[in-house]
Amino acid sequence: MSDTRIVQIFILPTVILLICMNIFPLIYSLFLSFTRFSVISDAPPEWVGLANYQAILTDPRFWNNFAITGRYALVSVALQTIIGFGLAMLLRTKFKGSGILTTLILVPMMLSPIVVAVFWKLIFNPSAGIFNYLLGFTNINTSPEWLGQTDLALWAVVIVDVWMWSPFVMLLALAGLSAIPDYLYEAAAIDRASAWFQFRRITLPQVMPLLLIAVLFRTIEAFKQFDLVMGLTGGGPGDATETVSIRLYKLAFQGQYDTGMSSALAYVILVIIIAVSNLYIRQLNKARG
Amino acid sequence: MAAQVAQTPPVSTPVTISTRVDQVGMRPLIASWVRGIIAVLIAIVMLIPVIWMGMTAFKPLPDAVSVPPTVFFTPTLEGFVSLFTQRRQLSAEEWEAMKQRTDLSWAEQVMLPRQQTIIGESQFGRQLLNSVIIAGSSTILSVIFAVLSAYAFSRFRVPGKDDLLFFILSQRMLPAVVVTVPIFLMYRQLGLYDTPLGMILLYTSFNLSFAVWLLMGFIDEIPREYEDAALVDGYTRLQAFRKIVLPQAVTGIAATTVFSFIFSWNEYAFALLLTSDNARTAPPSIPLILGTGGIEWSTIAAGSMAFLIPVVIVTFALRRHLLRGVTFGAIRKG
Numbered sequence: 001m002s003d004t005r006i007v008q009i010f011i012l013p014t015v016i017l018l019i020c021m022n023i024f025p026l027i028y029s030l031f032l033s034f035t036r037f038s039v040i041s042d043a044p045p046e047w048v049g050l051a052n053y054q055a056i057l058t059d060p061r062f063w064n065n066f067a068i069t070g071r072y073a074l075v076s077v078a079l080q081t082i083i084g085f086g087l088a089m090l091l092r093t094k095f096k097g098s099g100i101l102t103t104l105i106l107v108p109m110m111l112s113p114i115v116v117a118v119f120w121k122l123i124f125n126p127s128a129g130i131f132n133y134l135l136g137f138t139n140i141n142t143s144p145e146w147l148g149q150t151d152l153a154l155w156a157v158v159i160v161d162v163w164m165w166s167p168f169v170m171l172l173a174l175a176g177l178s179a180i181p182d183y184l185y186e187a188a189a190i191d192r193a194s195a196w197f198q199f200r201r202i203t204l205p206q207v208m209p210l211l212l213i214a215v216l217f218r219t220i221e222a223f224k225q226f227d228l229v230m231g232l233t234g235g236g237p238g239d240a241t242e243t244v245s246i247r248l249y250k251l252a253f254q255g256q257y258d259t260g261m262s263s264a265l266a267y268v269i270l271v272i273i274i275a276v277s278n279l280y281i282r283q284l285n286k287a288r289g
Numbered sequence: 290m291a292a293q294v295a296q297t298p299p300v301s302t303p304v305t306i307s308t309r310v311d312q313v314g315m316r317p318l319i320a321s322w323v324r325g326i327i328a329v330l331i332a333i334v335m336l337i338p339v340i341w342m343g344m345t346a347f348k349p350l351p352d353a354v355s356v357p358p359t360v361f362f363t364p365t366l367e368g369f370v371s372l373f374t375q376r377r378q379l380s381a382e383e384w385e386a387m388k389q390r391t392d393l394s395w396a397e398q399v400m401l402p403r404q405q406t407i408i409g410e411s412q413f414g415r416q417l418l419n420s421v422i423i424a425g426s427s428t429i430l431s432v433i434f435a436v437l438s439a440y441a442f443s444r445f446r447v448p449g450k451d452d453l454l455f456f457i458l459s460q461r462m463l464p465a466v467v468v469t470v471p472i473f474l475m476y477r478q479l480g481l482y483d484t485p486l487g488m489i490l491l492y493t494s495f496n497l498s499f500a501v502w503l504l505m506g507f508i509d510e511i512p513r514e515y516e517d518a519a520l521v522d523g524y525t526r527l528q529a530f531r532k533i534v535l536p537q538a539v540t541g542i543a544a545t546t547v548f549s550f551i552f553s554w555n556e557y558a559f560a561l562l563l564t565s566d567n568a569r570t571a572p573p574s575i576p577l578i579l580g581t582g583g584i585e586w587s588t589i590a591a592g593s594m595a596f597l598i599p600v601v602i603v604t605f606a607l608r609r610h611l612l613r614g615v616t617f618g619a620i621r622k623g
Contacts, residue, residue, distance in 0.1 A: 001525070001526065001527065003445060003526060006441070006445075006526055006527065007441045007445045007447060009437075010437035010438055010440060010441040011437070011438050011441050011442075011447065013434045013437065013438075014434050014435070014437070014438040014457075014497055014501065015453075017434065017490075017493060017494045017497060018456070018457065018460070018494060018497070020494075021472070021490065021491060021494035022460055022468070022494060024471075024475070025468065025471030025472050025475055026471065028471045028474070028475070029470055029471040032470075032471070032474075039473065039474060039477070087328070087331060090324050090327055090328040090331070091328050093321055093324065095321060095324075095325045098325070098328070099608075101328060101329065101332050102608075103604065103605055103608045104332055104336060105331075105332050105335055105336075106604060106608070106611060107336070107339065107601055107604055108335065108339070109615070110551060110600050110601070110603070110604045111555070111597055111600055111601075112554070112555035112557065112572055112596060112597070112600070113555065113557065114555075114557040114572045114573070114575065114576060115555075115572065115575055115592075115593045115596050115597060117576070118575055118576050118578075118589060118593060119338065119342045119589065119590065119593050120338065122342075122345070122586060122589060122590070123338055123341065127354070128353070128354040128355070128358075128586070130337070130341055130358050133357055133358060134337070138357075163335065163338070167335075168615060171611060171612055171615065172612070172616065175612050213616065217616070220462055223464075224462070224463070224464035224465070226464060226465060226466060226557075226558050227557045227558060230557075230558075230561075231557075231576055244464075245464045245465075245466050248464070248466045248467065249466050249562075252466065252469075252470050252473075253473075253562060259470060259474070262470055263470055263471070266466070266467040266470055269464060269467055270463060270467055273462050273463060273464070274459060274462070276462075277458075277459055277462040280462075281455055281458060281459075
């Protein structure tokens with residue numbers, strides 16, 4: 001067999017699967033986004049042009065969904081970066097048992113987000129959960145109800161997300177730190193550079209590329225967050241934690257099953273995510289060298 | 290290949306004393322101790338939720354919901370038994386009668402302190418089995434397809450390669466719900482809704498993107514010279530692939546397999562939206578335990594445990610490849 005033939009045969013299954021499972025559905029939903037259609041009615045799709053997109057971009061509730069998602073992504077990614085990088089600085093120099101410790105800290109990010117959400121729901125439980133207990137709120141009547149109060153619910157989700165994903169930032173930061181050559185610090189020490197100066201002029205710039213990848217990755221993931229929010233609050237109370245993914249879910253699979261409108265929203269999200277992931281993949285390619 | 294072996298540098302004794310001028314004396318030593326202690330403390334704080342869940346899984350009901358939380362308790366398997374069974378509350382007389390009987394099964398004895406008797410199996414066993422079947426099959430399929438494509442992408446000039454690779458990866462970037470709307474419609478037409486086959490196909494394509502990127506990194510690292518030598522020796526391209534590349538890529542394939550399995554095993558959104566009863570996997574059903582018959586704390590904890598333990602074990606087994614796995618194979622050190 002010629003090499004060209006082998007390439008074709010080797011790539012074929014992947015391409016076929018991608019066309020059937022990804023490209024076709026995407027084109028189909030692009031079409032549906034211009035129609036009025038519901039999966040639970042027998043009426044065929046009715047062409048309405050840009051009406052769905054217009055409805056989305058002028059509805060304050062959608063803007064609120066985007067604002068919530070943005071706030072959530074910003075705060076949780078910022079906290080993850082700080083905590084993850086801090087942990088990496090602590091675990092940077094090896095000591096006895098540091099390998100096992102690192103792996104133990106990494107466990108949360110490998111767990112199933114929905115299962116994590118369910119047991120954090122128990123942890124946040126105002127009567128018998130340990131979260132309030134450990135924070136020192138022992139009186140049930142005055143202790144905060146993390147998932148039930150509109151002003152706290154989003155931050156409760158952020159706490160779980162930070163718990164789960166700070167290790168991810170740590171993992172990447174550790175890789176970056178271990179690659180910094182020792183002689184840079186030696187030279188700085190000979191020049192009597194302060195610890196702060198060494199951190200700012202050597203450590204930070206050297207780790208930056210990897211830290212940037214971690215931040216981009218987490219931003220995309222935060223933007224598409226569904227499992228955690230669904231498991232913890234389901235978008236409530238009210239619409240306090242209704243991120244775009246949750247909104248899309250409600251629109252497409254609850255109530256009216258508004259397939260046309262939900263396809264349009266899906267496309268709005270898609271454009272945003274592709275723009276962000278383009279940035280990310282450019283960074284990845286740079287890292288691959 | 291012999292030449293390659295001869296070139297390996299002689300093993301040098303590791304340097305055990307710091308040569309850094311700023312690392313000599315007492316202060317760095319104390320600093321490293323302090324750092325270590327803080328790191329241990331943070332690790333403990335981070336693991337409290339997991340430890341607490343592990344304890345709750347073995348607590349009898351009153352201990353599970355007590356305030357302040359109990360640390361010492363008599364472990365029981367109530368949670369695990371109730372996870373896999375359906376039970377009925379016993380009346381006081383029935384309970385007394387049950388206590389007198391000596392022919393009770395092991396599970397019935399476990400549930401006795403709760404004044405319950407077992408009346409059948411729950412759905413959870415079947416859902417866990419579904420999870421194993423669906424995650425297992427889709428992992429095998431996606432790794433096979435991915436090894437082939439990754440090899441082609443790594444070794445040959447493929448027209449439109451960068452666009453194709455970007456497209457493959459961008460699948461991973463989309464929120465599951467975005468993809469689900471059209472897939473839902475398609476599956477309903479094709480009769481794939483709520484079937485294991487439908488879920489296997491979906492997870493295969495979902496994992497493929499990740500697996501192609503990860504394996505490409507591993508295959509890129511295998512020197513081309515090995516294959517070239519084999520080709521000169523009269524191997525065909527396929528033989529070279531099978532006998533030279535595959536054995537060299539075994540570690541990479543193993544790591545990719547495990548990562549793909551974890552992703553399918555943990556997946557929630559597709560399973561929630563595209564299955565209802567027949568092909569339902571474990572993740573969408575775990576939150577539902579919350580809704581049934583009051584708050585079954587130890588049952589939920591037991592369900593989470595049963596689901597998480599494999600992942601924890603795997604995390605330890607994979608620790609050298611974690612970095613690669615979570616960055617699509619882009620970063621290889623660490």
